[in-house]
Amino acid sequence: MAKIKFTLNNKQVEIEKSPTARLLDILREDFDFTGVKEGCGEGECGACAVLINDQIVNSCIVPLGTVEGKNIVTIEGFSKTKRHEVLRNAFEEEGAVQCGFCTPGMLIASESLLNKNPHPTDEEIKIGLSGNLCRCTGYNMIIKAVKSASKKGDGLW
Amino acid sequence: MKDISSSVRKVDSIIKMSGVAQYVDDIKISGMLYAKTVRSTKVKAIIKNIIIPELPSGYHTVDHSDIPGKNVVSIIFDDMPVFAEKEVKYYGEPIMLVVGEDKDVITDIISNIEIEYQEQTPVFEKIKSAINYHFVKGDSNKAFKNAKKIIKYDYETGYQEQLYIEPQGMIGEIENNKVTLTGSIQCPYYVKNAVKVVLDANDDEVRVKQAVVGGAFGGKEEFPSLMACELAVALRKIKKPIKLIYEREEDMQVTTKRHPAWIHMEAAINEFNEIDGLTAKAAIDAGASIGLSGVVLARALIASTGAYTIENIEVDGDVFLTNTVPNGAFRGFGAPQMLFAVEMFIHHIAKELDIDPLELRLKYLAKQGDATSTRGKFRDPIIMNDMIKKAMEMSDYKNKVKAYEEEGTYKGIGMSWFLHGCGFTGSxxxxxxxxxxxxxxxxxxxxxxxxxxxxxxxxxxxxxxxxxxxxxxxxxxxxxxxxxxxxxxxxxxxxxxxxxxxxxxxxxxxxxxxxxxxxxxxxxxxxxxxYKQPEYIKWDEDNFIGDAYPAYSWGVNIVEVEVCPVTYQVTLVGIWSVYDVGKAIDERIVMGQADGGILQGVGYGYLEVMRNENGRIVHKNVTDYIIPTTGDTPPMETFLIDNPYPLGPYGAKGAGELTLVGGAPAVALAIENAINKKVTRIPVTPEYIMELMKNG
Amino acid sequence: MKNLTPKTLKETLILLNEGDYKILAGGTDLMIQNRAWSNTLPKFNKDILLVFNLPELKYITLEDDCLHIGSTMTLEELLYHKLTPKLLVEAIKIMASPAIRNMATLGGNIGNASPAGDSLPVLYILNAIVVIESIERTRELPIEDLIIGPGKKTIQKNEIIKEIKIPMSNFTSIRFDKVGGRKADAISKISFAGVAKVKNNTIQDFRVSFGAVGPTVVRNKELEANVIGLTVDDMKVNIQEILNEFGNFIRPIDDQRSNKEYRKTVAINLLKSFILSL
Missing domain, CATH: 3.30.365.10 (Aldehyde oxidase/xanthine dehydrogenase, molybdopterin binding domain)
Incomplete structure (x- = not known):
């Protein structure tokens, strides 16, 4: 057990847990951020994606001990931003949401991508989202949505 | 007022995008316990004895002896027990639940449960037919007797895993003596009716609610009934809220999948190079219980002439039982297997006869008024000619298919035509x-x-x-x-x-x-x-005579690929689709079904490998079972042509499955076009392409 | 369990010297290999030392014609760093996914010692040296002497991978090919890395390696040496012989991802394609 401090959705938090605990479990069970989903538990599907210092990670394989002092944003925190609003509108307009289980992770991946590259090409979008599996949409509308958000949200990223 | 097809924002996307939508694992009930399933570690065995360690207070096991009613999961064919009793028939079959508050304690209890098995010889071959269907139209015997040439091919299709991103899950509690279950389910009343049988309960003693469902594709049609029955028995015994969520690897090993199939096709060719008769003989692997397999087989067999009209046919099929995980519903429900075989076969016939496949296909394309494979009637207008023309224009099919036939281009384009019967089969x-x-x-x-x-x-x-x-x-x-x-x-x-x-x-x-x-x-x-069946729809269930479906949706898929001659890997270059779904109730929603369906269908055709070795699923996690990512997705273009169906709302017909069923043959034909070798099984993996390119 | 997050390298080395620990960096292999039921701890069979945030291991510098990469540099950090060798960038680009690359470390890819680890074929042919440190000493080992089998390393339990040293070289051709089950986010069925230096139509340097076709990355320096001095044309004329010789050392297995025939054929095809591109 260790005391681990970090920033979670803009709040300073501290928790006493094993440093090998999965960040995903801490977020879902201890902080009740259930927008972070478990799809595979092996870092493959991206449903559990969160941002650590603005970069996407799969929280199901992040050991809690590595987030000491870092800034974590889940979909719940991200959804309060202007950038989420732009992405949200684009996802809605393009029809990029079906069952929704991959969607929080997709939005986190989009944010992480746009943070690095505010105006990605289709190919760059595909690479940026390649760690997020979706079984409903065939990705086509998601790719279009990210493209459209990058245009409409010009200057936000 | 706007046309109904013009799109609106989906009413549930905001809650999904902000992370507040409640899927089953997001639900917490105070005092909730967790359940984990103890499963067979043998493929086929008699259970001789089970030794359960002394349980700490507050921990329980739940097995067949706790079932108040019948130990069976009622679906269509009631042959699957809720908990194995005296024998196990597949690896991973549920034997009991262990229930308690602390997951570590549950894990510890499970690791200390000793089950003594007497192993028996399992069956993996197609030898134990549980259901056989057979039907004829016209006189195929005569056609084959008079044939100038008989063309025979065998086709094979593999497993496909639904891989909904949200694993199976169910949570339950007792409210005023009523068992209330909330789950990731497609069919609330299937679940309710199954639970009633197991609990021997009255109608007002079971309540089933849907949580937000994170994808299903048929995988949450009948399987959740098993989980619900297990959980309901536990709830009755323990009387505290209980959550049962599958881990991904557990889900992939023990839940139902698309049936592997083997299809033998024969065509009787007359002296005018016409297809005078056709026989199709199909076998599907049900796994260890029949469940929905008979209905899956029926849909496959009815699709045995695909989008074509052949006068004389004989169709036969078996459901085989094996000691493997039970297979079940998956978007398309038997049709994807058969449509793969039909579309490949008509191309292979054309090649054998040295006829342009397009010409041959157009000659047999079904028309309004034609008799269906089961001697029913295509009553409504069929607009496939327009759809095919449109799809070929969108993709430049005609030029490409010729150009790519040249050796050494390693490019290919394939086109599938298909239909999908809307609604339940038959009556x-x-x-x-x-x-x-x-x-x-x-x-x-x-x-x-x-x-x-x-x-x-x-x-x-x-x-x-x-x-x-x-x-x-x-x-x-x-x-x-x-x-x-x-x-x-x-x-x-x-x-x-x-x-x-x-x-x-x-x-x-x-x-x-x-x-x-x-x-x-x-x-x-x-x-x-x-619901009232239209008077003119008649169906003879025993003999497969009449209208198997009230209406049909139609589709054309075109897939273009490149095959790498160094690694034999396939790159999708483009996908074009044209559909007749009657009338789209929301165009963007249908387009979303189209994109998702085709990628799932194409993935089935070239990418998604799942095998069973000695009764165990080899590709049992998301790392090993490969589905398409954004990186694999090519540009897609879909076009809808209105063809309103008088009895559908605003003319709408079915759309969900249609968009999947043509994917596999289209990509397989594209690969065939690229490598100039005949493809007879899916998935068309790089390993298989290498084999074809080396050996023909 | 005594799972610890030391704050400095020194503290880490002391702990390693005193106890029997498993070192965990980004966790992208170990957290998966040891995963357990959700909301329970991963089931490690040893105590864990988390080294991901150790400040002393996060650097990349160029000194004495040699690149020094701290072992916990993440793949994503390396992907975007201007000093990272181009061949390594090519490999990292198609490794896993952005989310994984943000946690996966170069030291971890070596420590995991998977035959399918995609940075390894590159490190082998760049003649990478692994710097290993314990409380007692610092030693250096060529990567091929460090990894001796799947998951097996000649590293003592009180040691940690501190740094990866890559001698700078100039090549006229570089190639990295990953053959996975799909275009992204996949474990390799086969990987291939090749570098060559051709001057006046003569091969001056030629190095190739293969991943996922044996218990460790396959590289054969003797066979490489045989082609040095050949003209490119000679090499292409004798290509079949060269392919056969390399082929003798490629002995892959069947598994859930592919089969041995495919692996061997494609490995040779990739080598052929590289040679023909020179």
Whole structure:
């Protein structure tokens, strides 16, 4: 057990847990951020994606001990931003949401991508989202949505 | 008023995008316990003895001896036990649940349970037929007797895993002596009816509610009934809330998948190089129990002439039992296997006869008024000629297919034509389901849609509201459609078989028209509608004679690929589709079904490998079972042509499955075009392509 | 369990010297390999030392014609760093996914010692030296002497991978090919890395390696040496012989991802394609 401090959705938090605990479990069970989903538990599907210092990670394989002092944003925190609003509108307009289980992770991946590259090409979008599996949409509308958000949200990223 | 097809924002996407939508694992009930399943570690064995360690206080095991009613999961063919009793028939078969508060303690208990097995010889071969269907149309014997040439091919299709991103899950509690289950499910009433049998319960003692469903694709059609039955028995015994969520690897090893299939096709060719007769013989691997396999086989067999009309046919098929995980429903339900075989076969016939495949296919393309494979009738207009023309224009098919036939281009283009029967096969709707829908108008003039249909991503929360909104001419936000709860909604049937919009939506539309006539502001009004089969639809279930479906949706898929001659890997270059779904209730929603369906179908055709070795699934996690990512997705273009069906709401027919069933043959034909070798099995992996390119 | 997060390298080395620990960096292999039921701890069979945030291990510098990469540099950090060798960038680009690359470390890819680890074929042919540190000493080992089998390393339990040293070289051709089950986010069925230096139509340097076709990355320096001095044309004329010789050392297995025939054929095809591109 260790005391681990970090920033979670803009709040300073501290928790006493094993440093090998999965960040995903801490977020879902201890902080009740259930927008972070478990799809595979092996870092493959991206449903559990969160941002650590603005970069996407799969929280199901992040050991809690590595987030000491870092800034974590889940979909719940991200959804309060202007950038989420732009992405949200684009996802809605393009029809990029079906069952929704991959969607929080997709939005986190989009944010992480746009943070690095505010105006990605289709190919760059595909690479940026390649760690997020979706079984409903065939990705086509998601790719279009990210493209459209990058245009409409010009200057936000 | 706008055309109903013009798209609106989906009503449930905001909650999904902000992370507040509650899927089953997000639900917490105070005092909740966790359950984990103890499973067979043998493929086939007699259970000789089970030794359970002394359990700490508050921990329980739940097995067959706790079942108050029958130890069977009622689906269609009631041959799957809830908990194994004396024998196990597949690896991973559930034997008991261990229930308690602390997951580590549960894990510890499970690791200390000793099960003594007496192993038996398992069956993996296709030798134990549990169901055989056979039917004829015309006189195929004569056609084969008089044939100038008989062409024979064997086709093989593999497993496909639904891989909904949300694993299976169910949570339950006891409320006033009533077992209440909330789950990731497609069919609330399937679950309820199955649980009633297991608990020997009355109708008012079981309640089933839908949580937000994170994808299903058929995988949450019948399987959740098993979990619900297990959980219900545990709830009755322990009387505390319990959550049962599968881990991904568990889910992939023990839940139902698409049936592997083997299809033998023969064509009798007469002296004019015409297809005079056709026989199809199919075998599907059911796994260790029959479940829905008979119905899956029926849909496969009925599709044995695909989008074509062949006068003389003989069709035969078996469901084989093996000691492997039971297979079940998956988008397309038997049709993808058969349509792969049909589309490949007609190309292979053309090649053998040295005829342009397009010419041969057009000659046999089904037309309005033609007899179906089961001697029913294609009553409604078939607009495939326009659809094919459109798809070929969009993709430049004609030029490409010729150009790519040249050796050494390693490029290919393939086109599939297909149909999908909408709704249950045969007399299912009229005899078994008898769907009932209700609309309830409150004093506040808000209208509540009361149906058991589940939105699992396909958008019916939005499309059902649109139907009602358009008919009543009221805004969408004046309409309420909550996730179904069997205490509140009538049984409008399961959310399967591309029936939801056409059948349930059709009833909702009729109810809305009724409500419109009775409408009085401020007054509470309830209206209902029950399904009535059109008089002219007749079906002889035993002999497969008559109209197997009330209506058909049609489609054309074109897939272009490149094959790398160094690594034999396939790159998707483009996908073009044209569909006739009658009338789209929301164009963007249908387009979303189109994109997702085709990628799942194409993935089935070239990418998704799942094998069973000695009764165990080898590709049992998301790392090893490969589905397409964004990186694999090519540009896609879809075009819808209206062809309204008189009995569907606004002319709508089924759309969900149609978009998957043509994917595999289109990509397989594209690969065939690229490498100039005949493809006879899917998935067409790089390993298989290498084999073909090396050996032909 | 005594799972610890030391704050400095020194503290880490002391702990390693005193106890029997498993070192965990980004966790992208170990957290998966040891995963357990959700909301329970991963089931490690040893105590864990988390080294991901150790400040002393996060650097990349160029000194004495040699690149020094701290072992916990993440793949994503390396992907975007201007000093990272181009061949390594090519490999990282198609490794896993952005989310994984943000946690996966170069030291971890070595420590995991998977035959399918995609950075390894590159490190082998760049003649990478692994710097290993314990409380007692610092030693250096060529990567091929460090990894001796799947998951097996010649590293003592009190040691940690501190740094990866890559001698700078100039090549006229570089190639990295990953053959996975799909275009992204996949474990390799086969990987291939090749570098060559051709001057005046003569091969001056030629190095190739293969991943996922044996218990460790396959590289054969003797066979490489045989082609040095050949003209490119000679090499292409004798290509079949060269392919056969390399082929003798490629002995892959069947598994859930592919089969041995495919692996061997494609490995040779990739080598052929590289040679023909020179």
């Amino acid at each position: 299912g709707e009229a005899d078994h389901i008898k769907a009932l829908v209700k609309l309830e108008k409150g004093a506040d003039d808000k209208v509540t849609i009361l149906i058991a249909a589940v939105d699992m991503g396909q958008g019916i929360q939005t499309t059902m509201k649109k139907i009602v909104s358009h008919i009543l001419n009221i805004p969408l936000d004046q309409i309420i459609y909550n996730k179904p709860d069997t205490d509140l909604v009538p049984d409008s049937g399961p959310t399967v078989a591309s029936r939801t919009i056409m059948i349930v939506g059709g009833l909702v539309a009729r109810a809305a028209k009724q409500l419109k006539e009775k409408w009085e502001d401020g007054k509470q009004i309830v209206v209902s509608e029950r």
